[in-house]
Amino acid sequence: xxxxxxxxVTGANRGIGRAVTVAxxxxxxxxxxxxxxxxxxxxxxxxxAKAGGTAVPLGGDVCDEASxxxxxxxxxxxxxxxxxxxxxxxxxxxxxxxxxxxxxxxxTVATDLDGVFLTFRAFIPSLIQRRDGSLIAISSMTGKRxxxxxxxxxxxxxxxxxxxxTLAAELGPHHVRVNAICPGAVAGPRIEAxxxxxxxxxxxxxxxxxxxxxxxxxxxxxxxxQEVAQACVFLxxxxxxxxxxxxxxxxAGVVMY
Numbered sequence: 252x253x254x255x256x257x258x259x260v261t262g263a264n265r266g267i268g269r270a271v272t273v274a275x276x277x278x279x280x281x282x283x284x285x286x287x288x289x290x291x292x293x294x295x296x297x298x299x300a301k302a303g304g305t306a307v308p309l310g311g312d313v314c315d316e317a318s319x320x321x322x323x324x325x326x327x328x329x330x331x332x333x334x335x336x337x338x339x340x341x342x343x344x345x346x347x348x349x350x351x352x353x354x355x356x357x358x359t360v361a362t363d364l365d366g367v368f369l370t371f372r373a374f375i376p377s378l379i380q381r382r383d384g385s386l387i388a389i390s391s392m393t394g395k396r397x398x399x400x401x402x403x404x405x406x407x408x409x410x411x412x413x414x415x416x417t418l419a420a421e422l423g424p425h426h427v428r429v430n431a432i433c434p435g436a437v438a439g440p441r442i443e444a445x446x447x448x449x450x451x452x453x454x455x456x457x458x459x460x461x462x463x464x465x466x467x468x469x470x471x472x473x474x475x476x477q478e479v480a481q482a483c484v485f486l487x488x489x490x491x492x493x494x495x496x497x498x499x500x501x502x503a504g505v506v507m508y
Contacts, residue, residue: 254330255281255305258487259322261313261370262339263306264291266439267389267476269298271336274480275487276304280334283326285311313339313366323373331381334487335374337367338389342441343404345448356403363407367414371429379425385487386422388415389479390431390498392506400452408433412498419496428495430486435502436464438473469504 258275262268263284272284276299284292284299284306292308299306307329311322326332343359344351367388378384393401394408412431419429436442446460453460465471479501485491486499500506 255279256333257281257283257326257330258334258336259283259285259326259332259370259374260336260338261285261311261322261366263295264288265295266441267434267437267479268336268338269295270476270480271338271483272306273298273302273304274477274484275334275336276306277302278484278487279304280487281329282306283309283322283329283332285309285322285339287312313337313370314361316369319369319373323377326374327377332374332377333383334385334387334483335370336387336389336483337370339366339370340389340407342445343401343407345400345445345452347400348402351403359403360407360410363404364410364414367411371414371418375422375427378427379422382426384427385491386415386418386427386429387483387486388429388431390415390433392433392435392500392502394433395498395500395506395508400449415498416496423495428486428491430491430495431498432479432482432486433498433500433502433506434479435468435474435500435505437476437479439476442473467505468502472503474501474503 258280260272263272264286276282289308289310296306312318340363344355390411391408393405415431446457449460450457
């Protein structure tokens with residue numbers, strides 16, 4: 252009996268991570284859906300099943316080296332891992348740099364950059380051995396363009412792009428591809444919380460902050476999580492076999508470079 256191809260998605264319990272899990276499951280992968288609290292994955296697992304696929308809930312804290320190693324071991328028991336989506340992340344503080352604490356800076360970088368490093372590192376040896384695979388990091392358009400008040404997040408997300416480009420060069424000879432996706436403002440509770448914090452910091456309304464963001468987009472709208480998910484499905488597919496070292500924008504046109 253042929254073993255199913257396995258995809259791993261971190262931060263799979265909500266938002267982009269949930270959408271990516273459901274889309275990969277619908278595309279035929281058995282998805283190891285990871286979150287710090289596996290119980291929080293119930294809705295993700297149910298949506299994957301509704302889409303005709305399979306998602307298996309697993310625990311995993313991307314800031315903890317031992318936890319990530321355990322996640323990799325559990326995922327490999329499901330079958331050969333082909334695709335790893337390093338999605339887990341936090342928004343971090345919204346404040347001028349001189350008002351940001353070292354603890355907040357370190358928490359943001361540890362989750363959004365170190366978490367990608369630890370996640371990818373845990374799976375690379377098996378991908379090299381099989382000489383096949385796709386590593387996908389969820390970066391952000393903020394890794395490419397300024398977003399005042401979000402320096403820790405911007406630094407971490409730009410770091411992810413550097414990690415992806417360098418790792419693509421390292422793993423190319425082993426036929427393992429490495430890419431990033433840079434979403435724009437994705438509709439949902441997380442971006443609404445960001446708008447609220449920006450509004451408070453600038454003395455404007457959350458509606459005004461949202462309107463400013465959508466006005467920047469040629470499509471005049473926010474990005475949907477499912478649109479980011481479909482980009483992941485493409486990068487995991489044979490259709491993207493010649494694509495590596497890229498940072499693919501899904502921004503409704505805010506960023507075109």
